[in-house]
Amino acid sequence: MDSKLIEITGLKKYYTVGTQTVKALRGVSVTIHKGEYVAIMGPSGSGKSTLMNLIGALDTPTAGKYILNGTDVSHMDDESLAAVRNKEIGFVFQTFNLLPRNTALENVELPLIYAGMPKPERIQRAKDVLISVGLETRMTHKPNELSGGQRQRVAVARALVNNPSIILADEPTGNLDSRTSLDIMRLFDEIHKEGNTVIIVTHEEDIALHAHRIIRLMDGLVESDVINEHVTVV
16 A cells, blocks of 8 residues: 655746746655654745645645645646645644634534534534543633633644544644643644644744654755654653
């Protein structure tokens, strides 16, 4: 059985800004296998956010190929990309992206509504995932009634609820204090140990050190791609 989950070959992404062409990615090739824990790093302007958007099927490349779980998603239309995102990818964002008027349970249910799961099943599944991230007593709370760390746990639960192929986290601790950041990284460590593929995009070295592999971008190219022999255990 082929364990390749992500196959990226010669990926390029160019943007036109006024009369200028910005080459955000200039030919990136990366393979990520099922069950890996990868950090993507790089300074501002390195192309890491662009690469994350392409891996997350939020955008399509100018050139090159992206095969996700055996499907070529390089040139899909928006509707097809949306279907891929809902099935294959669980997103965790720096800003949590929770609906303010909905409870934690309702926020976590959302992907299952889009997937067409019957109400009794989706409520049970959402409850189970919230329990797994330590929020069994916070299910009926709205985001403004939760701490930053609890909000991010809701976001992680929402990312997990569909059993996606990839958990894709963009600066997941960017809005959290150092102690809460450690709690969230412990949660990602547990999620990985349970067999999930985790990809974290970060500019923070201490966060990247939780990953088992670190890919560094510079000027739209892969600068280095190394196994992390100093995995942070917390």
